[in-house]
Amino acid sequence: MSDVETSGIGTGSGPSPSRRNLLRGVAGAAGLAAVSGGLLTACSSSDSSDKKSGGSGGTASVAGSTVTFGSNYSDPAAKTAFAALTTAATTSSKVKVTVNTVDHNTFQDNITSYLQGTPDDLFTWFAGYRMQYFAAQGLAQPLDDVWEKIGGNFGPAAKQLSTGLDGHQYLVPLYNYPWVVFYNKSEFAKRHYTVPTTWDEYVTLAKKMKTDGLIPIAFADKDGWPALGTFDILNMRINGYDYHMKLMSHKIPWTDAGVATVFQHWAELLPYTQSGANGRIWQDAAKTLEAKQAGMMFQGTNQVAAQYVTDKANLDDLDFFTFPTVNPKWGQDYMDAPTDGFMLSKKAKNTDAAKAILEYIGTGPAEAEYLKTDQWDVGLANGLQVPTYNAIQKKSVAEIGKCKAVAQFMDRDADPAMAKAMISIIQKFIDDPSTGNIASLQKSAEQQAKAIYTS
The missing domain is CATH 3.40.190.10 (Periplasmic binding protein-like II)
Structure with missing residues (x-):
């Protein structure tokens, strides 16, 4: 035994x-x-x-x-x-x-x-x-x-x-x-929501959920690593898989315009994301989805579905869709798994x-x-x-x-020291997603990457 x-x-x-x-x-x-x-x-x-x-x-x-x-x-x-x-x-x-x-x-x-x-x-x-x-x-x-x-x-x-x-x-x-977008089937049916397949549809649905009194996207990042997944999927949807892997190995600088575009899209989504994320653990965010106080949550089945089991929530009501297309060139071809x-x-x-x-x-x-x-x-x-x-x-x-x-996820695809640096940088972005702060954080990420990848 x-x-x-x-x-x-x-x-x-x-x-x-x-x-x-x-x-x-x-x-x-x-x-x-x-x-x-x-x-x-x-x-x-x-x-x-x-x-x-x-x-x-x-x-x-x-x-x-x-x-x-x-x-x-x-x-x-x-x-x-x-x-x-x-x-x-x-x-x-x-x-x-x-x-x-x-x-x-x-x-x-x-x-x-x-x-x-x-x-x-x-x-x-x-x-x-x-x-x-x-x-x-x-x-x-x-x-x-x-x-x-x-x-x-x-x-x-x-x-x-x-x-x-x-x-x-x-x-x-x-x-x-897989890392995917979770939702409760009964809630979507009751409110006549349609699963989005494009970025515009995703943002529009998030706006509708907010109007309906829901938290559109349950979110937590006290542990640091959950938000890395959001960066990953936006990066792969906007810039593609090869770009993502090159960025993780510092073959593309963190000051690149493609990285700025990732943060800009994320900033567009943050008003519809559960506030106070840096002080919340992901399990509590999942409970918000379980309680149908939130409409969606982007994270791994290894977390969200497992939490439903732990909490004896209705797993049969849980469903997911792959993150919507942002750049039609890449569609929904990639994900973290x-x-x-x-x-x-x-x-x-x-x-x-x-x-x-x-x-x-x-x-x-x-x-x-x-x-x-x-x-x-x-x-x-x-x-x-x-x-x-x-x-x-x-x-x-x-x-x-x-x-x-x-x-394989940022903290597995990148140097561990770089992944740790990005945890802090992304948490600062969540607190202040302004254009000026994005540029400053990109410079910080690049400075740290140069030290990490050339040492």
Whole structure:
């Protein structure tokens, strides 16, 4: 059985190593992930050298031993789903799992010092650049031998997102989820609202909601990261995916006119966005939508749908639409659809047993087990059959599958130091979206980017 307990991960943020050559190839890796369940299946073609695995291959030698698992799955719904997964992993591998759960934001803020100190054997983390960053720092162990057994279970996009810049695999993916605009079907039906597909329709609907006494768009940014998603989607809708990735790698300056256009559109939307966002956590914004005090909310299914489950709100009433078209050149071709998974600490004390756990997790049955409880994410394994998928999950698979490319979210696509800088800059923008302040904030962002990307 899995023992779910709580322990600290350290209080220091640790040094932020230089990005240096880590940028090479990252944009291509992130761009490959254009599906989830359906996405990765749609573009899947197994390596002939990869072998399918129904579970751990080292069961005989590791049975009865214990591994520790550092987890950022701190929200109640996600914590329950993760406990079900680790319990199933123990049943399959005979390896006991002790889960050390830490608040999501605390885990992320202290991840460097955690990995440099006395980390757990395994830890929850993110695909793409955020994985590559710590792999390049020598803080994680390669998982090529694990991928020899599980590789046939995933398509090339999932494998690429799990691959470091040295060509070795460092992550076993579990799921991804889209960032979309949520609403309550009953509220739209009662008020005769129509789902917008263009920017003008979106703003017009927001104005109508405000006239009707609703908060048009529920919004919170006390945690800092939620607003990064709004920047991402506006950037991809206005400037396209390639521009977004180049900006994240500082191949385009933050003073560029395209960035100004993003902030200008956002400023147009702010009067219809829930006020006081910098003092509100996203869970409270979601509750506003649940209570039908707000008409819409742009965030991930991993948050909004999960919060409905936690609050025992009417999940069947929840629906979403992809963010409307702003620039017809790009339409609705792109979105943020972050991929989450698991890594092996360089300082792991029980490597063989930890790999046995990962070999189980990297299978369709493991994903299906996790998703029995998870009613908001979608799995990544080829041909995954999940009878428990609800309407939100089925729609997520379909909408992610329509994308020409997906991003991994600003705090995963950019240097961590730059993402942290943008959290502060965007919060200042939310407080003052004037044209003069936008120009000043762009200059600040560029100054910090030059220091971060050239150090």
